[in-house]
Amino acid sequence: MITILFTMIRREIQEHKLAFIYAPFIVALVLCLVIISVYLGLTDIQTTTFNFSTELYDEEFQEDMLQATPESKTAVIRAGLTVLGLPILLTVGFGLLAYSLSTFADERKDRSLIFWRSLPVSDLTTVMSKLIFVVIVIPLLVVPNLFLLQLISLLSVSVYFVTNDIVSFGYVWTSYLISDWFRIIFSLWAQALWSLPILLWLMLAGTYFKKPVIGAIVPLVALVVLEGIIFKANNIQEFIENRLGFWSRSDSFPIEYAEARVVDISDIYLLLTTQAFWIGILASVVLIAGIVYTRSTNNDYTVE
Amino acid sequence: MGNEIVIKANSVKKKYDDNFALDGIDLEVISGQILGFIGPNGAGKSTFLQSVLGLINTEGNLEVLGLDPRKDRHKLLKEVCYITDVAVLPKWMTVNQVLQYVDGVHPSFNLEKCLTILSRTNIKRSSKVRVLSRGMMVQLHLSIVMAIDAKLLVLDEPTLGLDLVYRKEFYSQLIEDYYDGDKTILISTHQVEEIEGVLSDAVFMNQGRVVLHDSIESINKKFLELRPNQDFIEKAKSLRPIHQRLELGREVLLFEDTEIDKLSNLGEVRPPFIADLFMAIMDKTKKEIEA
Structure with a gap:
């Protein structure tokens, strides 16, 4: 069973390397180049809400840095690195939505479903392999890019600090926690589980509808409208919005969590104790059963 | 020839809307037979073969290698191979990746045997399936199937759209390199004349029914x-x-x-x-x- 799952996951990686290996790596490389360019003074990014330039590091800033506590240093570095990683996460997020919608639709469209189903692999095993790919493997494929970006960022800023006599080379490194790597991995796994009902809904649309994009959107819009008309409520819309957003900022968390902050391992524990999380898991189980049933019974290969 | 019952069908029915695609099929297939399913379009040949593979649910009793294909499809497919259409190999994969995949999921697949068979063709292992000609895809698919130690091979219009040379090659390779007297092969095709010399038995079907089932002899x-x-x-x-x-x-x-x-x-x-x-x-x- 392990060999079969390993083979199937390797197949997923081979098929979707563009979305989950090349695309995040290219985004990470571009970000690294931008960061290096900024610290070399070749460019800067200044908008009304965001300022990323070496102009920040004036004498006052230098004074603040020297007086900062280890905790505040760590918090600032964490927050900065989290913001820098957002473009990579958004790239993968869009890739995940596209993957979920197309993974079962494409095999119908090119009729390779007939080949896959000619081999001794149950539909449940196939669905589970895609689930493992989405929840566990994709986050693991993404994190090397985040770590690369973090290391390049810290290296660039350290070299800038030391060459401009702002602080010592080791200033940022002493506040950089290697344990954060695990925090990021667990956080991404939590995100995948949090968004799983949406991803599985898209997969179900791919197994059933002739036009999966329309099939995925129209029933949800209809449900949202009907709920609004009949019950004067918008629970479904909120559910969808919540699941598409970051888990740590969802409605199921205490209000103070809605502020911009870096999630911690303890937040994941908090997530596991929320009713919303388990409702999502329950919905996911129902959707998995639906996908297995539809994939095994739908002989209609016309997909547009 | 063995005498193990490979397929046992009693009153197998399949209804689509108001039409019976299969209207009470009674059939027994013994190991070692090469059985040709012959009939016009809509006769129920493909539907029956799909039911044998557990791809569709049917009424009645159907046993394949002692298993219920509806309930034990993936268990059954360890012993059964099928080619329904040559153009179903995943086109984004390389030949090597296809072989690696089958090797990883099929317990009866012999990679070395497959590579030996493939070495006799012009197919490169590094090629993407999408660049292969239709004939080469057949060769690849057949190489895979021939390297699987299966008891039953189901071929549903396997040579559809191929030119005469590839069709001839397909069947001669099938008989010379694959068939060993114990394996059972079910073939459905419109090109009856091409498989005539290959068959041991024939089943004529019309309107979801078997109208003749007998050995060629x-x-x-x-x-x-x-x-x-x-x-x-x-x-x-x-x-x-x-x-x-x-x-x-x-x-x-x-x-x-x-x-x-x-x-x-x-x-x-x-x-x-x-x-x-x-x-x-x-x-x-x-x-x-x-x-």
Whole structure:
């Protein structure tokens, strides 16, 4: 069973390397180049809400840095690195939505479903392999890019600090926690589980509808409208919005969590104790059963 | 030849809307048989083969290698291989990736054997499936199937869209390199004449029913085709042929269960081609229904 799952996951990686290996790596490389360019003074990014330039590091800033506590240093570095990683996460997020919608639709469209189903692999095993790919493997494929970006960022800023006599080379490194790597991995796994009902809904649309994009959107819009008309409520819309957003900022968390902050391992524990999380898991189980049933019974290969 | 029952079907039915795609199929297939499913479009050939593979649910009793294909599909597929259409190999994969995948998921797949078979072709392992010609895809698919130690091989229109050379190669490779006397092969095709020499048994289907199921040996004994000399045409017709047709202006009469001695004096006698027999049986069935 392990060999079969390993083979199937390797197949997923081979098929979707563009979305989950090349695309995040290219985004990470571009970000690294931008960061290096900024610290070399070749460019800067200044908008009304965001300022990323070496102009920040004036004498006052230098004074603040020297007086900062280890905790505040760590918090600032964490927050900065989290913001820098957002473009990579958004790239993968869009890739995940596209993957979920197309993974079962494409095999119908090119009729390779007939080949896959000619081999001794149950539909449940196939669905589970895609689930493992989405929840566990994709986050693991993404994190090397985040770590690369973090290391390049810290290296660039350290070299800038030391060459401009702002602080010592080791200033940022002493506040950089290697344990954060695990925090990021667990956080991404939590995100995948949090968004799983949406991803599985898209997969179900791919197994059933002739036009999966329309099939995925129209029933949800209809449900949202009907709920609004009949019950004067918008629970479904909120559910969808919540699941598409970051888990740590969802409605199921205490209000103070809605502020911009870096999630911690303890937040994941908090997530596991929320009713919303388990409702999502329950919905996911129902959707998995639906996908297995539809994939095994739908002989209609016309997909547009 | 073995005598293990590979497929046992009793009153197998499949209904789509108001039409029966399978209307009570009773069939027993023994190991070692090469069984040809012959019938017009919509006869139910593909539906029956799909039900054998557990791809569709049917009513009635159906056992394949002692398993219920509806419940034990993935267990069954360890012993059963099928090619339904050659163009179903995933086109984004390289040949190597396809082989790696099958090797990883199929317990009876022999990678070395497959590579040996492939080495006799022009297929490169680094090529993407999408760049292969249709004929090469057949060779690749057949190489994979031939490297799987399966008890039952199901071929549903396997050579559809291929040119004559590849079709001939396909069947000769199948018989020379794959068939060992114990394996069972089910073939459904419209190109009956190309598989005629390959079959051990034939099943004629029409409107979801089996109208004839017999061994080729028995068919050749049971049915005889007579091209009577001009003088004996009326005498031949008096022996009650089941079908008659004109071929290049010459009468051809088909007889069932008629002694060869009675016919050989009247003209040229030979066993009918499967395609001609099929047409005759269809005609006969149609007339019986009308009557």
